[in-house]
Amino acid sequence: MQTDTFAKILIRSPNWIGDQVLAYPFFHMLRKSQSQAHIVVACLPWVEALQYRDLVDEVHVLDKPASIGFFHRFDSVESGARRLRKMGPWDLGIAMPRSFSTAWLLFRSSVKHRRGYKGDGRGLLLNDALEWQPHSKSHRATAFAALVPGHEPGSNPPEPVITDRFDFERSWFGLTFLEPPDFPYWVLAPGSVAESRRWPVDRFIELAKIIYAETGWKGLVVGGAAEASLASLMLGEALHKNELLDWTARGRVSSYASVFRNAKFTVSNDSGLAHVASLCGSPVQIVWGAGDPRMTAPIGPGKVKITCNPIECWPCEQNTCPIASQTVSNDGKNACLKGIKASMVWNDIKTGILTPDYG
Numbered sequence: 168m169q170t171d172t173f174a175k176i177l178i179r180s181p182n183w184i185g186d187q188v189l190a191y192p193f194f195h196m197l198r199k200s201q202s203q204a205h206i207v208v209a210c211l212p213w214v215e216a217l218q219y220r221d222l223v224d225e226v227h228v229l230d231k232p233a234s235i236g237f238f239h240r241f242d243s244v245e246s247g248a249r250r251l252r253k254m255g256p257w258d259l260g261i262a263m264p265r266s267f268s269t270a271w272l273l274f275r276s277s278v279k280h281r282r283g284y285k286g287d288g289r290g291l292l293l294n295d296a297l298e299w300q301p302h303s304k305s306h307r308a309t310a311f312a313a314l315v316p317g318h319e320p321g322s323n324p325p326e327p328v329i330t331d332r333f334d335f336e337r338s339w340f341g342l343t344f345l346e347p348p349d350f351p352y353w354v355l356a357p358g359s360v361a362e363s364r365r366w367p368v369d370r371f372i373e374l375a376k377i378i379y380a381e382t383g384w385k386g387l388v389v390g391g392a393a394e395a396s397l398a399s400l401m402l403g404e405a406l407h408k409n410e411l412l413d414w415t416a417r418g419r420v421s422s423y424a425s426v427f428r429n430a431k432f433t434v435s436n437d438s439g440l441a442h443v444a445s446l447c448g449s450p451v452q453i454v455w456g457a458g459d460p461r462m463t464a465p466i467g468p469g470k471v472k473i474t475c476n477p478i479e480c481w482p483c484e485q486n487t488c489p490i491a492s493q494t495v496s497n498d499g500k501n502a503c504l505k506g507i508k509a510s511m512v513w514n515d516i517k518t519g520i521l522t523p524d525y526g
Contacts, residue, residue, distance in 0.1 A: 171316060173204050173258040177251065177278055179269045180210040180218065184420060184439025186307060187214045188446050189466060190263060191329065193311040197261075198222040200315060204259075209251060209272070216419040217443070219338045227251065244268050248275035261314050262289070265299065282314060308466050329468045333446050335424040345414075345422050347429040348387070353378065354426060354433040354449065355386045355411065356440035357401070358394040361486035363457035364437040366504050370454075372401055373509035374434065379410040381513075384431060387414040389423055390440065423447075427469075432520050434512065437463070445469040450520035454512060456504045457483050472519035476506035 176197075181187045187210075198206065207225040208218050218226045227250070232243040251257075252275070260278030262269040270292040273281045282295040290296040302310040336344070355375065359365045375386050388398040388411055398413040414426070420443055427433060427447040435441035435451060437458045445451045445465035453465075455475040459482040465471045475481070481503045483489060488501045 173201060173280070173316075175256065175258050176201060176204050176206045177255075177257045177260040177273065177276060178206065178208045178223070179260070179262050179264065179272055180208050180214060181263050181311075182211055182214065184214060184217060185442040185463065185465075186263075186311075187217045188439070188442035189306075189308040189463070190311045191219060191333075191446065192308050192466075193263070193315060194219045194222040196312055196315045200317060207254065209247065216339065216342055216421040220340055221334075221338045227254070240268065244272050245275065248272050251276040259316065262293070263311060263314065265289070267292075282316065284310075284314075304462065306461065306466075307463050329446070329466055331468065332448060333468060335421070335428075335447055339421045339424070342421050343418060344425045345417055347426045348385075351382075351384045352412075352430060353384050353386050354423075354430045354444065355388050355401075356390055356394075356433060356435035356438060356444065357388065357397050358390040358440065359436040359438040359456075361457070363483075363486055363488045363501060363504070365456070366436055366454040366507065368397060368400060370507070370509050370512075371434075374512055375401070375410045377509055377513050385409055386411045386434075387426065387430075388412065389417075389426065390415045391420070392416045432516060433469075434516070441465055441471075445471050452512060452516045452520055454504070454507055456501070457481070457485055457488065459484055470520050472515055474507055474512050474515045476503045478503050478506065 181190050206223040207227055208223050209227045209229055210218060212228055212231055215226060215228050229247040230243050232239040255277055257276060257278040259280045260273035262273055262283030265284050265286055267287050267289055270283055270289040274292040280295060281293045283289060283293050284299040285296045286299050302313055355371060357371050378384055388401060395415045398415045401411050402413055424447045427444040427449040430449050432450040432452060433444040435444065435453055437453055437455050441451050441453050442465045445467055448469045450470045451465060453473050455473045460473055490500050
């Protein structure tokens with residue numbers, strides 16, 4: 168495919184927070200190559216606040232299905248396609264998630280030129296279908312970048328590493344940002360959808376005690392409503408009330424941009440918030456579980472360091488540890504995470520992302 172120009176482009180953006188952050192190079196490259204195009208993003212509600220509004224012209228939020236059942240999901244896609252069809256005609260559509268429904272959305276929206284990766288029947292709906300295999304072991308950001316028109320399957324797109332300061336006020340304009348505290352602090356993001364990527368809560372508590380005892384810095388526990396219960400548990404177990412402060416459920420994920428940027432560092436599981444923190448410029452120490460950092464580690468510009476325990480079965484990339492807990496010792500299930508001690512993480516923070524004179 169040549170580097171053609173298109174008047175009107177529809178992008179079906181990634182579904183997950185981490186993937187949306189890793190798609191930043193894609194949107195940057197697309198806008199650069201299609202500077203005169205009218206670009207519209209169709210996204211799900213929970214990633215709306217992370218759309219790069221300085222790089223696109225409109226953000227269209229799709230309805231969340233009423234349930235996970237097939238017919239509800241189908242109705243939701245069809246409803247979105249009807250609305251998008253009225254907003255057309257579309258010269259180019261790009262399906263970023265590798266799902267049948269995203270390709271179906273572009274097809275039903277009457278997009279003339281539909282681009283995305285093959286697989287699971289999507290190739291029948293895409294008239295510019297790329298082979299996934301050449302990118303299956305690439306970093307996710309690189310695979311996204313290859314979807315920009317002009318990058319043929321198997322080609323090598325530019326390495327999509329963010330080196331400049333990310334201007335979140337420009338990119339996420341119109342949103343409200345939390346004011347960071349006026350005292351030295353670090354950020355703790357203990358949540359993760361997958362249990363194979365969640366470090367045990369008691370290890371986070373132990374880490375907070377070590378950091379407070381050595382530096383006197385308070386930790387802000389951040390996240391959505393799902394992390395509020397974790398924050399409550401952590402504050403209840405903290406040795407001193409000043410070790411941790413509950414900053415969960417204070418707004419959308421983008422609301423924490425200034426909080427991340429002004430933090431001494433962020434400690435996180437392998438989760439979407441690790442990507443947001445790094446994008447906003449925070450040094451990030453990730454306690455890494457079952458995922459493969461070669462494909463999904465944050466790309467900056469904040470410095471990223473990973474603490475992992477590479478046992479024989481790591482990385483399995485499973486959301487649930489495949490080892491049956493009843494057939495192994497206590498350290499068998501999620502052993503890759505359980506083998507990581509709080510002292511190991513603090514040592515990695517001190518030697519990897521803090522300046523020598525941090526104290």
